[in-house]
Amino acid sequence: MADNFSTLRLFARVARTGSFTAAGKEVGLSQPSVSRIISNLEKDLGVLLFARSTHALRPTEAGEEYLTRIEPIIADIEEANHFVRGTGELRGKLRIGAATSFAQREIIPVLPAFLAQHPKLKVDLVLTDSRQDLIDEAIDVAIRYGPLDDSTMVARKLGDPPRIIAASPAYLARAGHPKQPADLVDHQIILGPSSRAKAGWSFEKDGKVQSIRVDGRVMITVNEGTTVAALAGMGVVNTALWGCRAEIENGSLVRLLPDWDLGTIEVHALLSGGKRTKPSARAFTKHLQQALSNA
DSSP states (O other), X not given: OHHHHHHHHHHHHHHHHTOHHHHHHHHTOOHHHHXXXXXXXXXXXXXXXXXXXXXXXXXXXHHHHHHHHHHHHHHHHHHHHHHHHOSOOOOEEEEEEEOHXXXXXXXXXXXXXXXXXXXXXXXXXXXXXXXXXXXXXXOSEEEEESSOOOOSSEEEEEEOOBEEEEEOHHHHHHHOOOSSGGGGGGSOEEEOTTSOOTTOEEEEETTEEEEEOOOOSEEOSSHHHHHXXXXXXXXXXXXXXXXXXXXXXXXXXXXXXXXXBOOBOOEEEEETTGGGOOHHHHHHHHHHHHHHHTO
């Protein structure tokens, strides 16, 4: 049964990744080994599951149907294995997808305690500021910023940190402190993925809204880089408080216009699998929620 189950899981990963090599790396098998296992599965079933060419590997119609039917079964077996152990022990691999900054600042610091509770669990942390496809990339838990699209996946709210602007003391000594949002037009602005609003930046105070157009001299493709640039004295950064909380607390960055509200950013953990979400995904999400609520 264990061998059959491993084969089915391997087939699902080949189908989702479109690669014998990529699927093999996830489980520690070589490309030839994966190819042989899938070929044996096809012989047992008497049907071709993949259309192969020198440039592509894609499921056949039969392969697509097989994938649709076995993925819920795989999830049920994993859930059953977890349940009958009766110890709460988590095993296997948990793939977590997150933006680099959030992972470095919020996820990695809480991982040691979580892994200590579950010594037989492995974690694969996939970092990118691009939005990941949970199915194709086999992500079990993905961190999402902003409103969620309609989805059959399970979402758990992690928080809604305020958006703030900040700059280094050295920069402010040169450029001065802005007294109101309109003053920012005379400042150097650092733009990142989360602060390139086409409509500019909107500030609210006492029911009044001020919006300004911003033109960044420095544009950086990852949010963590914008905080580093601000620390280097390159200008004013607009980010979630989680993105620079440590720097605000130790004084290496100064929060600007604290009486003005820039709004908040909804942050969710998105869990793949719907009702059949991995137990490890649910456990980690709860662990992260508790850690963030105590921060």
